[in-house]
Amino acid sequence: VKLDDEIIQKEFFMQIAMVQDKIVPVEQLDPAYFDRGLYFGDGVYEVLRSYNGKIFGLDEHIERLANSLAAIEITGIDVKEIRGRVQEAFDTAKVPNVKIYFHVTRGSALRSHGWDNSLKPNFFMLISDLEEDPELKAKGVAVSVYPDIRWKRCDIKSLNLLPNVLAQQDATRKGCFEAIFLNDAGFITEGSSSAFFQIFGRTVHTTPLSKSILPSITRKFVLKAAANVGLEIVEKSIMPNQLKAVDELLLGTTTKDVIPVVEFDGQTIRDGRPGKYTKQLIEEFRLFTV
Amino acid sequence: VKLDDEIIQKEFFMQIAMVQDKIVPVEQLDPAYFDRGLYFGDGVYEVLRSYNGKIFGLDEHIERLANSLAAIEITGIDVKEIRGRVQEAFDTAKVPNVKIYFHVTRGSALRSHGWDNSLKPNFFMLISDLEEDPELKAKGVAVSVYPDIRWKRCDIKSLNLLPNVLAQQDATRKGCFEAIFLNDAGFITEGSSSAFFQIFGRTVHTTPLSKSILPSITRKFVLKAAANVGLEIVEKSIMPNQLKAVDELLLGTTTKDVIPVVEFDGQTIRDGRPGKYTKQLIEEFRLFTV
Numbered sequence: 001v002k003l004d005d006e007i008i009q010k011e012f013f014m015q016i017a018m019v020q021d022k023i024v025p026v027e028q029l030d031p032a033y034f035d036r037g038l039y040f041g042d043g044v045y046e047v048l049r050s051y052n053g054k055i056f057g058l059d060e061h062i063e064r065l066a067n068s069l070a071a072i073e074i075t076g077i078d079v080k081e082i083r084g085r086v087q088e089a090f091d092t093a094k095v096p097n098v099k100i101y102f103h104v105t106r107g108s109a110l111r112s113h114g115w116d117n118s119l120k121p122n123f124f125m126l127i128s129d130l131e132e133d134p135e136l137k138a139k140g141v142a143v144s145v146y147p148d149i150r151w152k153r154c155d156i157k158s159l160n161l162l163p164n165v166l167a168q169q170d171a172t173r174k175g176c177f178e179a180i181f182l183n184d185a186g187f188i189t190e191g192s193s194s195a196f197f198q199i200f201g202r203t204v205h206t207t208p209l210s211k212s213i214l215p216s217i218t219r220k221f222v223l224k225a226a227a228n229v230g231l232e233i234v235e236k237s238i239m240p241n242q243l244k245a246v247d248e249l250l251l252g253t254t255t256k257d258v259i260p261v262v263e264f265d266g267q268t269i270r271d272g273r274p275g276k277y278t279k280q281l282i283e284e285f286r287l288f289t290v
Numbered sequence: 291v292k293l294d295d296e297i298i299q300k301e302f303f304m305q306i307a308m309v310q311d312k313i314v315p316v317e318q319l320d321p322a323y324f325d326r327g328l329y330f331g332d333g334v335y336e337v338l339r340s341y342n343g344k345i346f347g348l349d350e351h352i353e354r355l356a357n358s359l360a361a362i363e364i365t366g367i368d369v370k371e372i373r374g375r376v377q378e379a380f381d382t383a384k385v386p387n388v389k390i391y392f393h394v395t396r397g398s399a400l401r402s403h404g405w406d407n408s409l410k411p412n413f414f415m416l417i418s419d420l421e422e423d424p425e426l427k428a429k430g431v432a433v434s435v436y437p438d439i440r441w442k443r444c445d446i447k448s449l450n451l452l453p454n455v456l457a458q459q460d461a462t463r464k465g466c467f468e469a470i471f472l473n474d475a476g477f478i479t480e481g482s483s484s485a486f487f488q489i490f491g492r493t494v495h496t497t498p499l500s501k502s503i504l505p506s507i508t509r510k511f512v513l514k515a516a517a518n519v520g521l522e523i524v525e526k527s528i529m530p531n532q533l534k535a536v537d538e539l540l541l542g543t544t545t546k547d548v549i550p551v552v553e554f555d556g557q558t559i560r561d562g563r564p565g566k567y568t569k570q571l572i573e574e575f576r577l578f579t580v
Contacts, residue, residue, distance in 0.1 A: 014388070018379050018415040021371075026416075032322035033414060039393075040451040041331035072456065081311075089308050098304070101401055103329075111391055111416070113451070113458035113483055124323060125308040126316075126401070151453055152439035160450035161330040161403070163441055166362065168403035193403055 034108040035122055036115070041159040043105030043122075044068035048086070049130055049255050051289040053096040057254075058083065060217045064157065065104070067215075071156045074106050077121040089127050097130045099255050103159060130255060137282055140262035140274045141177035143196075143251070145240065146170050148181035148189050148212075155211045167192040178251055180264070183212070187237040191251055194259075195219035198238060199231070199248035199277050208235035218252035225258075225284035231277060240265060248275030257289075258282045324398040325412055326405070331449035333395030333412075334358035338376070339420055339545050341579035343386040347544075348373065350507045354447065355394070357505075361446045364396050367411040379417050387420045389545050393449060420545060427572055430552035430564045431467035433486075433541070435530065436460050438471035438479050438502075445501045457482040467549070468541055473502070477527040481541055484549075485509035488528060489521070489538035489567050498525035508542035515548075515574035521567060530555060538565030547579075548572045 017026045017033070036042035046061045066079045086100060107119035146167035151160060167179035171192070180196055181189045189207055190196050195216040198205040204226045207213050223233055243249070249261035249269055258281050260274030269275075307316045307323070326332035336351045356369045376390060397409035436457035441450060457469035461482070470486055471479045479497055480486055485506040488495040494516045497503050513523055533539070539551035539559055548571050550564030559565075 014383060014385050014417075014419045016379050016383050016415075016417040018375060018392075018413070020413050021375060023379060023382060030320040030322055032320055032325075032328070035322075035328060036455075038322070038325060038328045038395075039335075039449065040455045041449060042452055042455050045329075072452065073459075085308060085311060089306050089313060092313060093304060093306050095304050102308075105328075110418075113455050114462045115455070115459060123308070123310050125306075127304075127306040127308075128400075129304045147442075149442035151441045151450075152437070153453075158452050159329065159331060160441075160452045162332055162362065162448050162450045163443075165326075165330045165332050165403050165405070169363075169405060172404045 031108040031122070034110065035105050036107060036109060036119075037103060037105030037122065037159050039111050040113070041161070042072070042115070043103050043159045044072065044074070044157050045101065045103035045159060046157065047254050048100040050090060050096065050098050050100070054289075055086065055090055055100070056289055057217045057221070058086065060220065064215060064217065068157045069104065071153070072106075072158065074104060074121055075117070076119070077104055077123065082123065085123070085125065089125055093127050095129060097132065098127050099130045101126050105159070133256075136177070136256060136259050137274070140260035140272075141251070142175065142263035143178045143180050143191070143249075143261050143265070144171045144174045144176040145182050145265045146179040146192065148183045150181070153211055154189075154213050155209070155215060157214060164192040176263075177259070182240065186239050188240065189213050189237070190216070191253070194251040194253040195222065196261075197222060197250045197252065198243065198246050199250070199275065200246055202230070202277075203232040203234055204277075205234050205236060205238055207237045216252060218254055218257060221285060221288055222250075222252040222258060222281060225281045225288070228284050229277065229280045243267070243269075248278050250278045250281065257285050321398040321412070324400065325395050326397060326399060326409075327393060327395030327412065327449050329401050330403070331451070332362070332405070333393050333449045334362065334364070334447050335391065335393035335449060336447065337544050338390040340380060340386065340388050340390070344579075345376065345380055345390070346579055347507045347511070348376065350510065354505060354507065358447045359394060361443070362396075362448065364394060364411055365407070366409070367394055367413065372413065375413070375415065379415055383417050385419060387422065388417050389420045391416050391418075395449070423546075426467070426546060426549050427564070430550035430562075431541070432465065432553035433468045433470050433481070433539075433551050433555070434461045434464045434466040435472050435555045436469040436482065438473045440471070443501055444479075444503055445499070445505060447504060454482040466553075470554070472530065476529050478530065479503050479527070480506070481543070484541040484543040485512065486551075487512060487540045487542065488533065488536050489540070489565065490536055492520070492567075493522040493524055494567075495524050495526060495528055497527045506542060508544055508547060511575060511578055512540075512542040512548060512571060515571045515578070518574050519567065519570045533557070533559075538568050540568045540571065547575050
């Protein structure tokens with residue numbers, strides 16, 4: 001990978017780069033050091049997984065990618081070509097259950113907030129073995145809460161993820177699997193990297209889609225599974241104090257699909273074991289993946 | 291620069307990387323491809339400049355860096371050492387007027403929201419010739435407005451800058467130099483990469499420091515300059531409609547210090563020329579830099 005002449009020269013004169021404690025000639029640096037994804041988080045990403053040799057929800061992820069790219073006006077890259085790259089690398093891997101991460105950034109350039117439309121986007125993908133943990137589904141997990149300090153366009157799957165990182169670390173410290181965001185008005189939005197569902201009787205509640213949450217692919221399939229098993233769906237945000245009456249809680253996340261939640265912010269839910277509808281949803285979801 | 295064994299191996303098995311449209315062996319990738327700064331914007335930065343061979347406000351920038359690092363709990367890097375690196379690279383440059391950009395990220399690792407405290411932070415710095423533009427100070431600039439869609443910790447100078455990028459691009463498209471953020475309540479917060487000041491009579495207004503704006507170093511020196519020239523200072527947010535009565539507007543930014551604003555959201559301010567106090571502030575600021 002060679003650094004573009006534009007970055008080294010432009011109308012430029014003098015540039016000194018330092019990586020860690022060493023002065024490095026700018027022309028020896030990988031273009032990754034000039035990636036707008038690094039300077040600004042100026043890019044979008046997707047995470048997919050495969051089940052038994054088949055990528056799950058590829059069309060949906062590519063469609064969401066197209067929406068994210070359009071929302072921040074990254075052009076000059078064809079999502080159909082990206083779809084092909086994902087399939088090609090997955091076929092090369094020859095491993096049935098993998099996690100696929102990729103991002104598209106606006107490109108590498110000298111640091112300047114505004115961008116030049118001639119920039120060529122950067123694509124990076126990493127496919128790795130999926131770490132399965134059957135205990136999660138069997139026993140369920142605890143979740144903590146964290147203030148939703150994110151920006152106002154959480155519908156864009158961007159690389160600006162520092163609040164999510166801080167929320168997850170806070171959860172880990174509290175011995176929890178995930179952090180659930182609470183907005184300024186005290187309502188639940190979603191998890192730091194998951195959709196969140198509450199079951200009251202035969203009704204599944206979840207936050208409605210808006211600019212405040214990610215249009216989660218897993219959310220879509222969980223709601224489809226819920227309809228299939230005859231549950232009523234209500235897309236409405238609730239507050240933690242309404243969880244006193246909740247019967248079951250669950251998370252939806254690409255790499256692990258449905259995960260039962262048995263503890264919320266220190267409070268055990270019912271008998272502290274995965275609920276019956278959650279178990280049905282896990283089974284119903286599994287049918288989508290075979 | 292060698293990729294850490296931890297990234298390549300860990301408890302890992304199979305990993306396939308793709309850069310642009312090429313499958314690349316993971317072990318050949320620069321650690322920059324695994325920088326948490328790239329995946330999450332998990333890092334902080336500073337921009338400094340020198341005037342005639344002397345770095346301006348180095349202590350203040352290093353102090354703010356320490357605050358940013360502490361706020362997101364990046365440890366394992368000594369700000370005194372960073373101060374030394376900045377000075378060393380600047381001395382190597384031997385150019386009197388430069389722009390100094392550097393960032394510190396939490397380090398390179400396999401992508402996972404939570405972090406390991408043993409991670410070694412990454413440091414990257416680029417020093418380049420400063421592009422001076424005397425026209426900006428002589429004629430002033432136009433600014434546009436943009437919704438403040440940023441996260442709720444704008445006091446941290448983090449790499450999560452996508453809203454700032456979108457705001458700047460919007461301004462550029464409108465023929466403006468800078469975008470001024472308006473929050474949900476309609477109040478001015480600050481510029482996308484600048485502090486913003488309004489002068490009414492002999493009073494300078496600017497947004498008070500809080501988690502909603504950056505503790506700008508230039509802001510601090512502009513207020514000091516304002517006090518020196520006998521202006522009253524009021525730290526209070528105002529709304530655009532209050533600008534009907536404004537006498538002068540100005541921006542403060544590290545690389546260009548004081549910039550007169552002669553047009554706000556399409557409305558010309560007074561006679562459309564830099565105001566008298568703004569000119570005094572430019573002169574007063576210059577005294578700090580010699």
